[in-house]
Amino acid sequence: MTSRLMTMPVSASKRSETIADAQKRTERREGLYILGMQLLALGVFFALWELTSQMRWIDPLFIGAPSKIFTFLVNAVTTDHTLFIETGWTLWATFVAFALGSAAGIACGLLFVVYPPVERFFEPMFSALNALPRIALAPLFILWFGLGVTSKVALGFSLTFFIVLNSTVAGARSVDSDWLVLSRMLGANRATMFFKVTLVSAVPTIFSGLRLGLIYALLGVVGGEIIASQHGLGQMLQYLAGTFDTNGVFAVLIVLALLGVGITKLMSMLELYLLRWK
Amino acid sequence: MNSTSQAQPMIDISRVNHVFPGGIHAVMDANLTIEEGSFIAIVGPSGCGKTTLLNLLAGLIPLHDGKILVNGTAPKAGRHDVAYMLARDCLFPWRTALSNVMLGGEFRGVPSDETRQRALALLNQVGLKGFSEHYPKALSHGMRQRVALARTFSLKSPVLLMDEPFGALDAQTKVQLQSVLLELHGSERRTVVFITHDLSEAVTLADRVIVMSPRPGRIIADISIPLPRPRSAKSLQKDPEFHRLYAELWGWLEQAMEEAA
Numbered sequence: 001m002t003s004r005l006m007t008m009p010v011s012a013s014k015r016s017e018t019i020a021d022a023q024k025r026t027e028r029r030e031g032l033y034i035l036g037m038q039l040l041a042l043g044v045f046f047a048l049w050e051l052t053s054q055m056r057w058i059d060p061l062f063i064g065a066p067s068k069i070f071t072f073l074v075n076a077v078t079t080d081h082t083l084f085i086e087t088g089w090t091l092w093a094t095f096v097a098f099a100l101g102s103a104a105g106i107a108c109g110l111l112f113v114v115y116p117p118v119e120r121f122f123e124p125m126f127s128a129l130n131a132l133p134r135i136a137l138a139p140l141f142i143l144w145f146g147l148g149v150t151s152k153v154a155l156g157f158s159l160t161f162f163i164v165l166n167s168t169v170a171g172a173r174s175v176d177s178d179w180l181v182l183s184r185m186l187g188a189n190r191a192t193m194f195f196k197v198t199l200v201s202a203v204p205t206i207f208s209g210l211r212l213g214l215i216y217a218l219l220g221v222v223g224g225e226i227i228a229s230q231h232g233l234g235q236m237l238q239y240l241a242g243t244f245d246t247n248g249v250f251a252v253l254i255v256l257a258l259l260g261v262g263i264t265k266l267m268s269m270l271e272l273y274l275l276r277w278k
Numbered sequence: 279m280n281s282t283s284q285a286q287p288m289i290d291i292s293r294v295n296h297v298f299p300g301g302i303h304a305v306m307d308a309n310l311t312i313e314e315g316s317f318i319a320i321v322g323p324s325g326c327g328k329t330t331l332l333n334l335l336a337g338l339i340p341l342h343d344g345k346i347l348v349n350g351t352a353p354k355a356g357r358h359d360v361a362y363m364l365a366r367d368c369l370f371p372w373r374t375a376l377s378n379v380m381l382g383g384e385f386r387g388v389p390s391d392e393t394r395q396r397a398l399a400l401l402n403q404v405g406l407k408g409f410s411e412h413y414p415k416a417l418s419h420g421m422r423q424r425v426a427l428a429r430t431f432s433l434k435s436p437v438l439l440m441d442e443p444f445g446a447l448d449a450q451t452k453v454q455l456q457s458v459l460l461e462l463h464g465s466e467r468r469t470v471v472f473i474t475h476d477l478s479e480a481v482t483l484a485d486r487v488i489v490m491s492p493r494p495g496r497i498i499a500d501i502s503i504p505l506p507r508p509r510s511a512k513s514l515q516k517d518p519e520f521h522r523l524y525a526e527l528w529g530w531l532e533q534a535m536e537e538a539a
Binding site for chain 1: 336338355356357358360361362364366368370371372373381382385386413414415433
């Protein structure tokens with residue numbers, strides 16, 4: 001009986017693999033087609049932009065020109081390394097803000113889940129802080145921590161913390177009650193149930209918070225740099241805008257967009273690996 | 279009645295009543311003695327208190343009225359001599375099939391080598407050799423339930439409490455899993471309390487079938503199933519005695535439903 005039962009899933013598994021392969025091939029073809037169309041649309045957009053600037057249909061002071069933006073970027077890479085240095089400052093501050101904010105958010109979220117009275121105590125204060133537009137705290141952080149990287153980290157932290165906190169609480173509270181019953185019947189104690197069931201089952205939701213938290217850490221850091229800073233892409237952006245270097249502004253914006261996409265992609269890859277069971 | 283009649287009672291239920299907050303009387307005056315190594319199926323209409331009775335045995339619901347002894351002591355959730363299987367497979371999606379089967383041993387502090395060897399042997403026994411490293415998402419519904427069955431048997435608990443474990447499966451998969459369960463029960467004789475609403479399943483698997491009335495659930499019949507073991511879930515379908523027992527059970531249920539109406 002056992003051997004007969006074993007052959008059925010194997011053949012079913014082979015069939016599903018073939019179907020999955022065909023689906024993957026179709027998806028790959030579709031992906032390449034969409035990428036081609038995206039590149040084409042981008043090319044047309046830049047061509048129209050360049051033409052508008054060259055023909056002076058709109059003053060280049062306001063819109064710059066793709067060719068000049070490209071030249072700015074090439075110079076920044078080959079001769080003047082300011083863009084690299086400032087990117088480094090922004091990335092460093094973002095990383096520290098994200099690491100501290102998410103660690104504190106996860107720790108605090110877990111504390112809330114384990115001890116609900118603690119959550120009830122902090123709830124009004126945290127709700128008020130979370131509702132406050134965080135950028136409004138920037139002047140205070142600059143006053144406290146100065147123009148250096150610390151004030152930017154503080155701003156990034158204040159954004160990341162609440163996002164990760166909320167996702168941790170939501171994830172840990174949504175644990176399947178049947179999993180807990182089963183674990184209890186299997187002999188798990190409270191600590192084991194918390195760490196091996198509740199916490200692990202919350203990881204996908206926490207990850208969604210982390211991904212969002214990372215983007216918001218970047219937003220907080222760049223926002224802080226724009227307001228007042230010695231370093232960073234935000235400070236560079238502010239300087240270039242102040243000197244009417246529109247091409248430079250667009251170049252920094254492109255770098256910021258690429259940074260945003262890059263870190264989101266990195267998180268997605270990490271999520272794909274860590275949550276490969278999903 | 280059967281070969282287990284001489285054995286010691288493993289489960290003793292006497293004068294058990296259970297009323298849920300809100301006044302719902304789920305179980306009324308239940309009395310039942312279950313011998314060691316016997317397979318008991320409990321059948322009855324939906325909402326008749328079958329699962330409540332099982333949860334009282336498991337210690338998942340506190341007992342307020344009456345007395346229950348499981349292996350000589352009062353029920354308590356998480357004790358090592360009782361294993362529990364739910365209607366859903368409840369596999370942890372982040373664990374492989376093997377790792378899910380090893381869960382009980384891991385929680386109970388059994389050395390991992392021993393747990394692993396036993397888990398692999400059980401996966402083989404339930405027909406999942408070669409699937410040990412698959413995550414639940416890659417397994418069919420029936421395969422997942424096989425993993426859950428292996429997980430339940432991985433613990434060497436003498437008492438198994440099973441709450442409609444095959445209730446959500448299609449007919450063919452259900453018969454396959456009944457065969458696997460019969461095989462496992464044959465090789466490792468445990469005391470099994472099996473909740474089902476499927477009379478055919480009850481006759482196929484059990485030594486005794488307990489019939490409960492609609493709410494408030496009372497035990498209205500205790501029917502012995504003298505079909506010889508080892509049994510085959512498939513061949514029993516052609517056995518006239520099987521059909522006679524099925525009809526007898528059905529008669530009891532019909533009578534209970536009529537009385538309730």
